[in-house]
């Protein structure tokens with residue numbers, strides 16, 4: 001997979017400081033990102049919020065005391081006051097927004113997936129490289145302290161050569177979404193894409209070569225006929241021999257559950273904990289712990305970490321902490337998983353990387 005177009009060029013200019021950021025998309029995760037950017041990053045100002053839905057940007061801007069709310073995206077591109085954007089719009093709008101932001105000279109943080117086709121991934125990477133802006137993708141798990149520690153153990157050789165890896169995402173239940181409003185293949189493009197990135201990042205010396213996926217509608221079997229999928233297991237084979245398993249389900253009734261594991265020739269490390277704190281309550285009813293119902297709670301420190309890294313990369317002129325090339329690899333795995341489900345067989349990554 002090509003990484004040569006990536007925006008890690010030392011030619012990326014340093015951004016003005018304080019860094020003024022515009023949020024694009026004031027929905028669920030955009031609102032959480034906005035609060036972090038507005039209140040928790042020294043030297044960074046949330047200066048503008050854009051959302052096409054009337055009132056959405058204005059409501060969030062009022063809450064966070066952001067000076068400008070707009071329903072015109074041109075305001076973002078045309079404002080010299082804005083140095084960087086955080087894109088938290090729906091998945092299929094991401095590539096065009098990345099390209100437009102890069103053309104306007106803004107550093108870009110884009111939520112996953114950066115694109116849903118490899119041609120679009122290449123377009124986004126090329127636009128950022130051409131403009132000399134930082135392009136960072138929202139694989140926040142890399143910044144969760146336990147996952148970062150696991151990666152440092154892998155890098156130090158403490159685990160030896162990775163042989164088995166695992167990553168799982170179980171969204172908190174009860175499942176309340178309307179399946180007719182969930183775009184097809186969301187479980188791969190938006191959920192498991194985190195796990196695909198985590199598994200590649202925890203096996204840094206290797207390339208994924210083959211993907212085999214099973215998927216079903218076990219949470220909402222009634223919606224299966226319309227293409228809804230809410231449960232999946234994906235195996236990824238790497239060129240260093242390691243075998244990885246990614247797993248997802250949309251309804252963990254006990255809370256939001258994100259975990260990872262690397263087993264190698266010299267040991268194992270695990271990361272992630274369904275407990276939201278390490279408080280354990282002992283009562284007449286037994287023993288209990290608290291869990292999170294939101295990713296923005298469970299992974300709070302990870303979201304903060306990714307924006308600190310983004311602001312710092314913009315300030316010093318790159319490189320990107322999570323480059324577009326990583327998003328392209330994770331996307332290639334997602335596309336191979338989809339092909340595997342459609343065709344009921346293992347898929348070589350070269351089959352989708354054309």
Ligand SMILES: NC(=O)c1ccc[n+]([C@@H]2O[C@H](COP(=O)([O-])OP(=O)(O)OC[C@H]3O[C@@H](n4cnc5c(N)ncnc54)[C@H](O)[C@@H]3O)[C@@H](O)[C@H]2O)c1
Pocket residue numbers: 024025026027028029030050051052053056088089090091093111112113138139140190295
């Ligand atoms: N990294 C993570 O942990 C994480 C968590 C949740 C969501 N996400 C990703 O963030 C993105 C948004 O998810 P969400 O749950 O906040 O969705 P959402 O539907 O709650 O919010 C999307 C917002 O974008 C606005 N919007 C629609 N079209 C737009 C456009 N063309 N330009 C700008 N804004 C537009 C909508 O009006 C809405 O306010 C998705 O790609 C999702 O996969 C990432």
